[in-house]
Amino acid sequence: MSDQYLSKNMLTRRFGVINPESIEEYINDGGYSALKKALSLKGSEIIEEIKRSGLKGRGGAAFPTGLKMEAVNLAEGSSKYIICNADEGEPGNFKDRYLMENDPHQIIEGIVICAYASKINHGYFFIRGEYIKATKIVEHALDQARAEGYLGDNILDSGFNFDIEVYKGAGAYVCGEEFSLLATLEGRAGRAAYKPPFPTICGLYNKPTQINNVETFCNIPHILQMGGAAFSKIGTPSSTGTKLICLSGNIRQPGLYEVELGTSVKDIIEKLGMGVPRNRKIKMVQLGGASGPVIPESMLAIKLDNQDMQKHNLSFGSGAVIVMDDRIDVLDILKRIIKFFHHESCGKCTPCREGLLQILILLDRFIDETANESDLQLLEILIETISLTSICGLGQAAPTAVKSVLEYFREEFTDRIHTTASALKGGS
Numbered sequence: 001m002s003d004q005y006l007s008k009n010m011l012t013r014r015f016g017v018i019n020p021e022s023i024e025e026y027i028n029d030g031g032y033s034a035l036k037k038a039l040s041l042k043g044s045e046i047i048e049e050i051k052r053s054g055l056k057g058r059g060g061a062a063f064p065t066g067l068k069m070e071a072v073n074l075a076e077g078s079s080k081y082i083i084c085n086a087d088e089g090e091p092g093n094f095k096d097r098y099l100m101e102n103d104p105h106q107i108i109e110g111i112v113i114c115a116y117a118s119k120i121n122h123g124y125f126f127i128r129g130e131y132i133k134a135t136k137i138v139e140h141a142l143d144q145a146r147a148e149g150y151l152g153d154n155i156l157d158s159g160f161n162f163d164i165e166v167y168k169g170a171g172a173y174v175c176g177e178e179f180s181l182l183a184t185l186e187g188r189a190g191r192a193a194y195k196p197p198f199p200t201i202c203g204l205y206n207k208p209t210q211i212n213n214v215e216t217f218c219n220i221p222h223i224l225q226m227g228g229a230a231f232s233k234i235g236t237p238s239s240t241g242t243k244l245i246c247l248s249g250n251i252r253q254p255g256l257y258e259v260e261l262g263t264s265v266k267d268i269i270e271k272l273g274m275g276v277p278r279n280r281k282i283k284m285v286q287l288g289g290a291s292g293p294v295i296p297e298s299m300l301a302i303k304l305d306n307q308d309m310q311k312h313n314l315s316f317g318s319g320a321v322i323v324m325d326d327r328i329d330v331l332d333i334l335k336r337i338i339k340f341f342h343h344e345s346c347g348k349c350t351p352c353r354e355g356l357l358q359i360l361i362l363l364d365r366f367i368d369e370t371a372n373e374s375d376l377q378l379l380e381i382l383i384e385t386i387s388l389t390s391i392c393g394l395g396q397a398a399p400t401a402v403k404s405v406l407e408y409f410r411e412e413f414t415d416r417i418h419t420t421a422s423a424l425k426g427g428s
Ligand SMILES: Cc1cc2nc3c(=O)[nH]c(=O)nc-3n(C[C@H](O)[C@H](O)[C@H](O)COP(=O)(O)O)c2cc1C
Pocket: 056, 057, 058, 059, 060, 061, 062, 063, 085, 086, 087, 088, 089, 090, 173, 174, 175, 176, 177, 178, 179, 211, 212, 213, 214, 216, 217, 392, 393, 394
């Protein structure tokens, strides 16, 4: 891949170019023309186009968007819902905030097209409570879209009725998870549930519900405009389109970047982020956010491609790239990560609620250099048990960073055991 593909401005093209508070500027720039096109098509034709594009969800799990739309479309019942997940609680991620603050109509247009495809009449914009500026911008954009006939009754004289309500999250990370989000919207405590059934069949108020990430919806107007086949040529065969990358940590130029999928992590760090300050050595890079794996410098050539990453049991999740140089204390970082998930655990299931606490206790033993060999074995059993038996993705993914440190930086643990043994010998 040549450098010309490194930075591919599709979703971020209007950032700083148009005033996000002006629907006129969005329309003058070609905005809402994809919706006009969609309204001339059948729902099934729109879904086929999305399937052809190969678009996968940008909220972390990379589920094919066309299949999700099809499931909602085919689900029985006249009452269905669509939800834009803008909770963005994963540490290291800030892309959805940028999308809302800089181009809110792009998201709204994507939601309306999906709603039309499956004849959904009611939508929710679930926004992280701390995102006060983004919420104001989205609310203003929704008012404008309503006033111009892109929302409300008989949208653009098509006979289609649809509106979107804003719901502000209350700050719990778990509420970005689908079932916790649905529980919150229904006025219940934000707790996850067993799947299946999936929300596409039994979602909000037990009705078929399409839930997608902000960035996923932003891709929809572009797919409608250029056609699914053209979109599928951007990126790689298994990962089409572009990806917003939240680059942070020990990096010269942190920030939000849009890259074509298939770009390597190394290129993102070196060519966009301009490397690590003072040319320090990279110790590790965390992909996707706090719930993602860490990789050593020797693996930075890996590409943002689902298939490539799966071969190594990795994923790029929602797109955070957190760079850590050789000054970090790896176990201290892991302790902070597990502390976060333990704090955010909803408490519903034992492996997550109690298991994460036990991992914290074990991490402290390694940090204090009082751990022994059986603590290491116990840690590995706990990681496996929590990942396999937790009800929702929070518990399932919480130990990922610890697991990958054990895989790529095992000496961070074993060296501390060795020190303990030596200290005991020396003391006896
Ligand atoms: C604990 C937890 C938190 C999550 N937080 C978010 C979030 O803030 N935003 C988001 O889009 N997806 C989040 N997800 C993923 C959603 O459950 C869901 O997969 C996603 O919204 C689907 O959209 P997509 O198919 O467009 O990716 C979270 C999942 C888990 C397990």
